[in-house]
Amino acid sequence: MKLEMKLNGKDVSFEIAGPELLLDLLRDNGYFGAKRGCDNGDCGSCAVQVDGKSICSCIYFAGQAHGREVTTIEGLGTMEHPHALQETFVECGAVQCGFCIPGMLLSAKELLDECPNPKDADIREALDGNLCRCTGYTKQFEAVKVAAKRIIEGKSKGRKPARGGKSR
Ligand code: FES
Ligand code: FES
The missing domain is CATH 3.10.20.30 (Beta-grasp domain)
Known part of the structure; x- marks a missing residue:
C-alpha cells in the first residue's frame, strides 16, 4: 500500500x-x-x-x-526557532532525562492551539496521559502556563516548523 x-x-x-x-x-x-x-x-x-x-x-x-x-x-521547532513550549520547558527546568518530553510537548501544543489561555485544570487534563518518571510534573505544568502567556503576548522567538534532531 x-x-x-x-x-x-x-x-x-x-x-x-x-x-x-x-x-x-x-x-x-x-x-x-x-x-x-x-x-x-x-x-x-x-x-x-x-x-x-x-x-x-x-x-x-x-x-x-x-x-x-x-x-x-x-x-514543532528548531534550535533556531523553538516553539514557545520548547523555550519554557527548558527555562522552567521541566526537562530531566527527556524521554517523556516529545509527547508531553505535543499534548501541550494541542491544548494551547485549542485553548490559548488554559485554566490549571485544563493543563492537568491535557497532560494526564503523559507519564514522567523524573520531574514530578510541577515544572512542566508551570512551563505550559508560561508558554501560554508568552504566546498570547507574542514574545516567543518563533515556531518555524522543520524537521530537526534525531535523538533516539
Ligand atoms: S509507548 Fe505509546 S503510549 Fe506508551
Ligand atoms: S523527564 Fe524523564 S521521564 Fe520525563
Whole structure:
C-alpha cells in the first residue's frame, strides 16, 4: 500500500506492506522523537499529532494516517526557532532525562492551539496521559502556563516548523 501524508509540513509517501504501526514507520524513517515506552497506549511517550490531535502512535496503524497531517516533535521547532513550549520547558527546568518530553510537548501544543489561555485544570487534563518518571510534573505544568502567556503576548522567538534532531 502506498501511504501518503503530510509529515511536518511536507508531502511524503511510504510503501507499507501491512498493518504497520505509525510509531514503527516514523522511527524506521528517522523520526526518533516519538519514543517507545509502554507500547500499550498508557504512557504518552510515543505521542504525535494527527490532524492536530495527539494520538499514541504505538497503538495507531500507519495506514490510518493516509491523507492526514502528521506532526512529530521534529516538526514543532528548531534550535533556531523553538516553539514557545520548547523555550519554557527548558527555562522552567521541566526537562530531566527527556524521554517523556516529545509527547508531553505535543499534548501541550494541542491544548494551547485549542485553548490559548488554559485554566490549571485544563493543563492537568491535557497532560494526564503523559507519564514522567523524573520531574514530578510541577515544572512542566508551570512551563505550559508560561508558554501560554508568552504566546498570547507574542514574545516567543518563533515556531518555524522543520524537521530537526534525531535523538533516539
Ligand atoms: S509507548 Fe505509546 S503510549 Fe506508551
Ligand atoms: S523527564 Fe524523564 S521521564 Fe520525563
